[in-house]
Amino acid sequence: MKNIIYIIVFAFFISLSSCSIDNVEPKNVLLESNAITNETTALGILNRIYNSGLRNSIYGRDIGGGAGVAIVENISLSSLEIELLTPSTSFTAFNTNNVLNNEGLLQQVYVDLYFNINLSNYFIELVERGDANVNDSRKNELLAEAKFFRGLSHFSLLRIFGQFYDVNSPLGVVVSTQPIRSNTSFPRNSVQETYDAIIADLQFSADNAPTGRAHYYVSATTAQALLAKVQLNMGDYTNAALNAQAVISNTDGYLLEPTYSGVFNDRWGAETLLAAYVDIDIEGAQAHNFGRNTFGPSTLFRTLADEQDGLNSDGSTDNATGYDPRYSLGFYLDPANPTILIGKYPFDGTFAGGEGNAIKTLRMAEIYLIYAEAEARRDGGSLANALARVNEIRNRAGASVTPRVLSDKATLLEDIRIEKMLELYCETGENWYDLVRYDRLGDIDASALKPSISSVNKLIFPIPNAAIIGNTELVPNP
Template identity: 30%
Template sequence: MLKIYTSLTFSLAIILSSCDLVKDLDDYSPKYSVDAEFAIHDQTSAEQALTGVYAGWAQSSKLTGMPDIMIIPSLLGITASQGEAGESRFLALNKPNKEMKSIEGGYLSLYSIINRANWVIEKVSLLSGDKFSNPKRKREILGEAKTMRALAHFYLLRLWGQYYDTSSKYGIVITLEPTRTKDAKARSTVEETYQAILNDLNDAIIEAPILRKKIFANQTFAKSLKAKVLLYKGSFSEASQTAKEVIDHASENFGLLNDFQSLFDLTTPDVFDNKEALFCAYGDKIHGLGLSAYWLGSFCSISNRYQELAKNGGAIINDQVIKYDSTRISFISPNSEINTNNKYQRAPYEIAYHMRMAEIYLIFAEANARTHKKTYQDALWALNLIRKRAGAHSVRSDGFNTYPSDISNKKLLEAIRIEKMMELGTENGESWFDLVRYAYIDGGFESGFKVYDEKSAAINPDKYILPIPEESVKSGNQTVIQNPSY
């Protein structure tokens, strides 16, 4: 295991873009580089190049994009409060601007991952089968690279594109080939962006390995990510079906852990291969992810609002008061200065879940409830399964209990949104994206469920997504159109 993680870090020095070409944000060139036109020539070099793709998820230095993109959504939402960094104050006030280094770094980092993946896909596709010790490894490498490209495009879409509206022209710049020229590309529509992501995932579900390690892409993660993308796209029936396939057909290597606490046992490297992980990033004290430092107040901390919801919040369902949480609140440690996030501790190891199985159950719950508005017992089953794992009781009384079978569809959907916040809170800012999606689905941003009813500072829907960094807009001679209100 040590060899795997050491090589992952070493590959940060491997660059998979042409260093003398494009210099704008979409075509990032690190300091130390080799020409990718010639670098990938056999299985060994292909594996090294693929490892370089995964290395893109690690932190290189402060405000360079990682872990900023995993935390910015929490600041926009209600789970995080501002930290010492000046930019965090404006993000918490829902006032991002196009000069922010954290935003620029996130945009740059994701396109760097995509460009690295593009080099792997192009060059490995050209290699003959006899260059590999096992013929199927060529296909697996392609599947892993396509999964990472899809994931990076998806993160770009939900941070910088109007992901909630498939009719919008404000998608992102889709990059499916290595960059060789300075010519800027225009943004694709949201619908086109979703289709490009799904095309990669459909390939990856077939091509990616069944499982190597959870720090590498696999078929189950590719299908899980597809379910999530379909949910965001609004294809609820297909999302429900895809998520259920993951649940029903997952091998013994994938499933819910018996207890929530084990997900964040950062004293052992075994945490990176726990069965609930679908795909995660590795960190240790030498090569960290930056999450613990960021959440200890340098960039953010747990908000008082989130702590209060987890500790005392609840829903009234037919005269029954059901608490939102009881046990997971222990991962928030309040003190006189900041509320500490114990998911990201200064421990021997540091983990960032890009997805885990609990999220698949909750994706299924929402998609199923939106598909079957009158018969949604399957959705209720999935929701209550996650609550039971957290310690909820199946009794008809007040307290931290499961939701009853006579809950309305509207209240069930709200219960699912809150449950995702309790279960996945501060993991990639999922609750912020849910808040925006729910509001848009419920008749748009100015009717029904409203974002600003939950976050009073979030009054401008244009600021629900981030600005394209100014340098990227300028360098492309306005080919890349800026988001509205920026």
């Protein structure tokens, strides 16, 4: 989207010592009375919400900055799919599941997510009172996009810093649905209360967002897809399956790419439900990627990939043959093309030139696997239907990948977890959240798979110390 660029509407000033870092107040540039006066000015602020929501908040990079580390890289290291090749203090802490509350990246992400929430809150308040001067239908479309990002940011906070897997837990996050105008401390909401706020925003977005959009915009289908993902994480399997199936059956132009490589060669193709707009040449924006010099496949992941053709220990040392083709796409060590990027990121990601890789927040293959898990877990669900969706993904992977067969529910659920790892590795860190959920649901023992997860307390990350100091009512994680 050519007009999703760095439009700085508000200047934000954050004092970590004098106020809560969840309380991010826009000051000193535009007054509330004139920030939005028509649809054009509303879209300017909405573009800023897109930028902060898709680049900063979810991935942990400064907007327009050439430095910084994406939180998804660290979360992937916390899980099972990759291991660290180049020593680094921050990377090592995540890779060994020993992250402390002074971790700078967590603080950055915490601030960025509340930044996006509060910017969305100001936008929602001004548009709801009529400042955009549009008709009710258009007003609801604008609100739907902002509420999508408010819901997405709350969901990200919950999964990183809260016990998202237990709706009965008091350890949710601070829910903010109104602009913060004072240095007030707020307590954590419960997990259920946090989910209630997220679901309300995403349901509104699914009901009111536009359709027929380029895939760097939020659409009604995008919102329904995220709604299904949230419902799966909170254990509402019936609604997760219903919404995921509706997305799979959409008539809005989203569908599986015919080849796995095609997913990444087309930055905003049919499979992409939402990806950030990235164009280094035009915007000077930092592109997303995983560096081959920093990250390599874990032994566990290499073994899983080797097994997918039905033959063990036949994988070549250059990762080219004998593996699941999805694994080889990412990790093939081609001496004729010694790229520094994992193969899922085919576009030049340097400031020397190149378009940059789109950040895929959601894509259709994940929705197929969300449906499969929700259908398998829900009361009265069809294991056969769940398996069929898994095998659609496996069939797309390549002819060498053998289909799964149905034996029992426990085996199918484990097959789905592994399939998500094979499909989504080095993208969004989703495999970490699956590891946590499956452990808490009693399906696996995360510590047996990765001994450095030595305590249940390591299944969520510590709330940054700066947040605890700034918000006197904020209870730290155990």
